[in-house]
Amino acid sequence: MVRYRRGSNFPCNESRIPKLLRNCRIFQRESWCIWEELCAVLVEPQEMPQTVPSAGFTPPCDYTNFAENFDLSLLPGGEQPVLAYAPPPLPPEKPQPKIYTTFYPDSPEQEDFRPDFQTLLVPDEEKPPANVYLEVPPILSPNSYRQSSEANFYPSSPELSLYTPSPNSLYSQSPVDDFFQYVKKEAYPPSPYPYRIKEENFLSPCGFSSPTSPATSYSNLSSPEQINIQQAETTDVLELLENTVLDKQIKQESTVDFGNILSSFQDSESLRRLLGEDFKEAQTVPSKPKDHQLLREVLRDTSFQKKFNIKPIDFGFIGGDIKMEEPDESAQRDLMRENIEPVLSMAIEQMRKDVDTTCAALGISPDPTQWSAAEVLSWLQWTSRQFSLPDPVPDQWDLNGTSLAALSEEDFTRRSPQGGVILHAQLEIWKAACSEEDLSMSWQPETASSNASSGDMSDDWSPLKARLLSCVAFTDGSFPDDDEEASSSQADPTRPTTSRSGGSHIHLWQFLKELLASPQTHGSCIRWLDRSKGIFKIEDSVKVARLWGKRKNRPAMNYDKLSRSIRQYYKKGIMKKTERSQRLVYQFCHPYNL
DNA sequence: CATTAGGATCAAA
DNA sequence: TTTGATCCTAATG
Numbered sequence: 001m002v003r004y005r006r007g008s009n010f011p012c013n014e015s016r017i018p019k020l021l022r023n024c025r026i027f028q029r030e031s032w033c034i035w036e037e038l039c040a041v042l043v044e045p046q047e048m049p050q051t052v053p054s055a056g057f058t059p060p061c062d063y064t065n066f067a068e069n070f071d072l073s074l075l076p077g078g079e080q081p082v083l084a085y086a087p088p089p090l091p092p093e094k095p096q097p098k099i100y101t102t103f104y105p106d107s108p109e110q111e112d113f114r115p116d117f118q119t120l121l122v123p124d125e126e127k128p129p130a131n132v133y134l135e136v137p138p139i140l141s142p143n144s145y146r147q148s149s150e151a152n153f154y155p156s157s158p159e160l161s162l163y164t165p166s167p168n169s170l171y172s173q174s175p176v177d178d179f180f181q182y183v184k185k186e187a188y189p190p191s192p193y194p195y196r197i198k199e200e201n202f203l204s205p206c207g208f209s210s211p212t213s214p215a216t217s218y219s220n221l222s223s224p225e226q227i228n229i230q231q232a233e234t235t236d237v238l239e240l241l242e243n244t245v246l247d248k249q250i251k252q253e254s255t256v257d258f259g260n261i262l263s264s265f266q267d268s269e270s271l272r273r274l275l276g277e278d279f280k281e282a283q284t285v286p287s288k289p290k291d292h293q294l295l296r297e298v299l300r301d302t303s304f305q306k307k308f309n310i311k312p313i314d315f316g317f318i319g320g321d322i323k324m325e326e327p328d329e330s331a332q333r334d335l336m337r338e339n340i341e342p343v344l345s346m347a348i349e350q351m352r353k354d355v356d357t358t359c360a361a362l363g364i365s366p367d368p369t370q371w372s373a374a375e376v377l378s379w380l381q382w383t384s385r386q387f388s389l390p391d392p393v394p395d396q397w398d399l400n401g402t403s404l405a406a407l408s409e410e411d412f413t414r415r416s417p418q419g420g421v422i423l424h425a426q427l428e429i430w431k432a433a434c435s436e437e438d439l440s441m442s443w444q445p446e447t448a449s450s451n452a453s454s455g456d457m458s459d460d461w462s463p464l465k466a467r468l469l470s471c472v473a474f475t476d477g478s479f480p481d482d483d484e485e486a487s488s489s490q491a492d493p494t495r496p497t498t499s500r501s502g503g504s505h506i507h508l509w510q511f512l513k514e515l516l517a518s519p520q521t522h523g524s525c526i527r528w529l530d531r532s533k534g535i536f537k538i539e540d541s542v543k544v545a546r547l548w549g550k551r552k553n554r555p556a557m558n559y560d561k562l563s564r565s566i567r568q569y570y571k572k573g574i575m576k577k578t579e580r581s582q583r584l585v586y587q588f589c590h591p592y593n594l
Numbered sequence: 595c596a597t598t599a600g601g602a603t604c605a606a607a
Numbered sequence: 608t609t610t611g612a613t614c615c616t617a618a619t620g
Contacts, residue, residue, distance in 0.1 A: 505607085508611075541596085554612070559597085565611055567599065572610095583597060583620090598619075605612080 355430060358382055368431060371401030380416075383426050389419030405431060508565050509574050509592060511551060512536070515544065522547075529585060534593020538584040 359366050362382055364375045371379065376399060380392040396415040397404075405427065412420035412427075506514075515522040516536055525540035525547070538544050541559035549557025566586060569575035578587045587593070 552611085557612080561612055561614090563598075564600085564613080568611075570599090577598090581598085596620095599617085600615100602615080603613080605610100607608100607610085 366430075368401045368405045368427060371404065373398055373400050376401055376404045380423060383423055384416075384419055387419065387422050387426075389416070389422060392416055392419075392423075506551065508548065508562070509569060509588070511548060512544075513588075513592075515547065532593070534588030534590075535578055536586060536588075537582075538586070541584060 355366055358364070358379070362375065362378050364371055364379060368376075368379070377392065377394055377397055380397055383389075384391055392415070399407075407415075407424070409421060409424040412424035414420070416423060512526065515526045516528055519527055525543040526536060526538050529535045529537050538559075541563075545557050545559040545562045548562050549555055566575055570577075573589050574592050575586050576589055578585050
């Protein structure tokens, strides 16, 4: 039985993440594969550090036992079954189209022929496995969601795979690549089985109609505990959680929030709208209770602009009240944070590209409050088309950017019943991005010719990632109804739609790890030499210092000062020099290297 | 010259 | 109080 225990932390901040992420297009496109993969990662038994030093370490909050402690009977209507999102089985009459690509890395011709796959599947420093099987997923543009022709989902050639950028695609392959790199290098222990990338053609949620919602599932077959969410029928969420995550790892306090994530998907209004008609059919089954107000409220909360603190958690309280007998608790949560980090990186990377693309295509400012009424409409049209929503009715949207930014989700829905939720969420994401760094200042309308080829622009987006990460693992959230806990946490549930200044509280070591986590954008200035040992090298001290100064709003930051801060970490046990000291090479101490 | 180490001081949280 | 920014001297290569 799942009970919500008073006094325990409620992961309201974490529950915001799914909404944020699922409204990133890459997650709408590939949410299931990613979450499924993430799930597989999370349930995979892993070696964890046993201790976490206190000095300077910011432990994540205790959000892991939300599902275990949450008593759905507290919700209006009691414990009613919740419609679990269950990608349905394929219809038996339609054989699942799959593209199998087998290649043999030992053959040099093959390597030449398909180098992307090689690098995708095999870490550089490792020998390739004996056999690698690829079932190549299709490219899915946002508009593909509504297409019903199966042929469109499956390009005739494996080369037209997800990993091959399409000129018409807005999406880079890099996030997926990164994710695979992450899964292969970081998450999975060595496996005797060959890696296999499995693609599955899911139908619409709950499987009641034709295949309009393909999803891609990447599975490591060596993960026996991978959660099977391919259940065709309405499932009690409790049962789902217990059958999947709870039984396996909740006792170890490491994966409950994933159940929460899943449940939020189930409760996703925007997802339902995204999937459109099919879901309506699905809803003819009396399954989706509308009265889980509390849960819905939390899950629908989009106030991810809430100020986040990076405060140490009072483990005395948590430990005493919840699970003192689980010494690995904090370490496991730290692992979870590490696990979700690349997912966030992907989302942010995708966001950055999306915003860039849209700004360039429409010639608008990244700052929505600067949009004119025409630009507002332009953005709405663009975004609507990205998500295959009906075009906005101009009469409904005769407002400037400032007004648009102030609209609530309800306002959006009123103006656009079909797409309001998505549009609002997209705008929230957009605003979240622009609120961290004042992009409107760096953005010049007439810089069409300037080499804005992603060079430094990408640097502007790391604060957002920090924000997301902080939401995941570092925010001390409290349940709205939890009166005893609410007092101790930063009570700022107001959801300002306007951006505040006020920098993030990121620490230098966090920032460095953040840069290290995005080698595709910052690999030129800082990179891992030995990820497992936490050894990294600053390749461009000037640039790293500049980025750090930018983040902290310290224009005078230089490497002299930055390195002084790093050296302060020596005695705090956060960083050290490597055994044989090398220039610009540092090493994270345990467990900061994780 | 850049880098490293670490003392001292100050400001902000 | 902690953390980081700033400035500094000295040593290293």
